[in-house]
Amino acid sequence: MQLRTKRISRSPGGDAFIFTLLFMGAAFMALPMFFVISNAFKPLNELFLFPPKLFVRNPTLNNFKDLFVLISSSWIPFSRYVFNTLFITTAGTLGHVILASMAAYALAKHKFPGSKLIFTTVVLSLMFAPEVTAIPNYLTMSALGWIDTYAAVIVPAWAASLGLFLMKQFMDQMVPDTLLEAAKIDGAHEFTIFWKIVMPIVRPAWLTLIILSFQGLWQSTGGNFIYSEELKTLPYALNQIAQGGIARAGVAAAVALLMMIVPVTVFVINQASVVETMGTSGMKE
Amino acid sequence: MKTKLAHLWSEVKRNKISYVFVGPFTILFFIFTVLPVLISIGLSFTNYNMLQKPMFVGWANFVKLFFSDDVFLIAVKNTFLFAAITGPLSYFACLIFAWFINELKPKLRAVLTLLFYAPSISGNVFLIWTIIFSGDAYGYVNGFLLYWGIIKEPIQWFLDPKYMLPVTMIVILWMSLGTSFLVFIAGLQGIDRSLYEAGAIDGIRNRWQELWFLTLPAMRPQLMFGAIMSITSSFAVGHQVVQLVGFPSTDYAGHTVITHLMDYGNIRFEMGYAAAIATSLFVTMVVTQQIVQGLLRKIG
Incomplete structure (x- = not known):
């Protein structure tokens, strides 16, 4: 799949460098956002686990229900x-x-x-x-x-x-x-x-x-x-x-x-x- | 002189309708932006506690601020660290990522633009970092460092003066790809394709030359506007820091000029002194803006 538009003056090495950097930047920006989404669906016991789990195992709507009650x-x-x-x-x-x-x-x-x-x-x-x-x-x-x-x-x-x-x-x-x-x-x-x-x-x-x-x-x-x-x-x-x-x-x-x-x-x-x-x-x- | 005034008055009368258009905005802008700056400058030469009338004290507030307020000097040092590290880093990150993203196909471009921009518009969502860098073993970073045996006990990221500033800078950087980033994305999309074709004929050989000789000069107006937005926000770091490291932070290690201002303005009600802090920050921001605008004119 071709991801970018065709241009002159582009080297494959430069492409690789740029995509690596872009990927790292995107991961840095995206991970905390994923944590926010993932945490919202974690049951309370998963929020306090050691070692911490980055992503939710047993998603639940309890947090939203608790919020609604409050x-x-x-x-x-x-x-x-x-x-x-x-x-x-x-x-x-x-x-x-x-x-x-x-x-x-x-x-x-x-x-x-x-x-x-x-x-x-x-x-x-x-x-x-x-x-x-x-x-x-x-x-x-x-x-x-x-x-x-x-x-x-x-x-x-x-x-x-x-x-x-x-x-x-x-x-x-x-x-x-x-x-x-x-x-x-x-x-x-x-x-x-x-x-x-x-x-x-x-x-x-x-x-x-x-x-x-x-x-x-x-x-x-x-x-x-x-x-x-x-x-x-x-x-x-x-x-x-x-x-x-x-x-x-x-x-x-x-x-x-x-x-x-x-x-x-x-x-x-x-x-x-x-x-x-x-x-x-x-x-x- | 008199004829000049008469001429001006007739010009004003002739353009009555224009004043109807700008009037409402301009009056409110004057009341809520221009006037406060003037009041702040005026108050900075007084002692004022909001109960008694302001008392003129000359330069006393500034003398105290710069020569005997040790905490202010810490605040200045930290604010300059933020302005000198996160400011330029954020600006270049905005530019570099906008430049990378601009090479992608439109759909992917829209998704990545959202991804990079979202943290800056999501308000309190940055508090997720207090879980990532939480001081107990349930924090993601501590959890993994402990699990892999790199550290023996959890690090108090937001309480230990050693780590407080670097960790806060990471968070500030994360949420700083805002208006400037969008401005750069837009500026890059607005550049005429034929410019690059002409450049190729003139001997532009690689993308770095293309960036320096063609792209950056073509988007200089956007670069200048982006710089203004970045500098303003990099000097104004404070409220987010308080939510991360608390107030006051351990040994004032996370104290900035804005938190110092909040301390004297919102807590101690020493308004004259607080106004002197605000005025100093105002002057610093505007002077820095002028210097950077001068530098950006030299690009390309």
Whole structure:
């Protein structure tokens, strides 16, 4: 079977070297993921064996059943945690895609005073981690009165700079100016152009923004901002259950698998769009 | 001057609609990203405990930080170790594996892309490494080393200062093939095939020459963007380390600037001092970015 596409300037020795390295890399990446899956189906006695067994012998669904029992006995109805995470994720992602696309459209296709300054600041903000602004952000939230509300998690996610950057780069390269000019001559309003012409063309980019935003919010525990139990998120609740010590090792494995499935599935469905978007992300010198 | 301002104002009025488009995002971006940086810089020159008003203290926080805070110096050393080892390693791993994967048939390419990318989007799944490197005999690594008689008693991988950093680096590396990796995959797929045909005629003889003279220069924009993402995350190592080695780690052997920041910000509420830590990290990140961008311009 031929595994790779035919190219000139390839030697068999080089191929062997590359495939060995690729195989080692793939094994390093894949093994822990297999352990996660395998552990989720291990009965408790198999989790504590010496010497440890890498793969499950007698697969069981007990870990998931135990998890279900713990879920149904939680102090706050578990559906509340699910709702909180779904609400935060949906509202945060939707707002982000709309606001970032609107801003990206103006920055990519309009010339106006201040546009360069805005974009340069956005690029600069990619150069440091959000951790450095954690303390002032807390002060801002408390000044706004948003501590212990959904808004503290949702609204900052709307203005994530990576999304604006990717969207603007994509529009720069993928939306032809002539098309927009033709629409303007026909008398189309800017909002019509944006919604009816630009947004359909940049579908891969907004799918990418959805995925990036989703991944961040899906895993959000509410951080320093959310204290009330009834506003806590799904990852928080599942982590609490998983941290019940040795006896919960099996349940913890089931939780790890469940939390992993959703973002990975979302990515698999949209992989082609994401790759297309990332292709236009390059920095100009 | 006056006519210039009048001209600017008429330009602004003429482009009203553009400001409607950028306005909502820009205002929120200013409140939640730009303003916090400015506040952080301002607070770093004060004493502030969140109860009383901030008190201006000049450079005192920075002087204390760099000249008398021994734990901070450990944190700086560890953060630079992460930035200098896992940062470049992760960047080159992203590039090399993206390059290998790009040679494969589309289906296999999609599967391997997912395989390499998945750990970076799977959240807490990296905690599986606490089982792999668990300190008791049930940990996979200890189990096998004991079974084969290589060690006599289990090694406390995440507690022993000797092993803590290297083991943590392995985990960080495992989950670091994220945005940069996808950017490189995409960049490689976007390169025009005819470039290679022309290269073959011009005397490119093997894949290494092809990589250096054709591929890398053609994907320089992606290389630069990938570098930004890699540097940012390599300096921001902290939260994952805490979940692996605990807080504080034995002898502060796994202490980073971010954990130091969490210590003073979230636990001791010495906000002025914490802001000085944050500001130092901010400046370090941005300066490093500029240096690396300069280096990448020289490729090819």
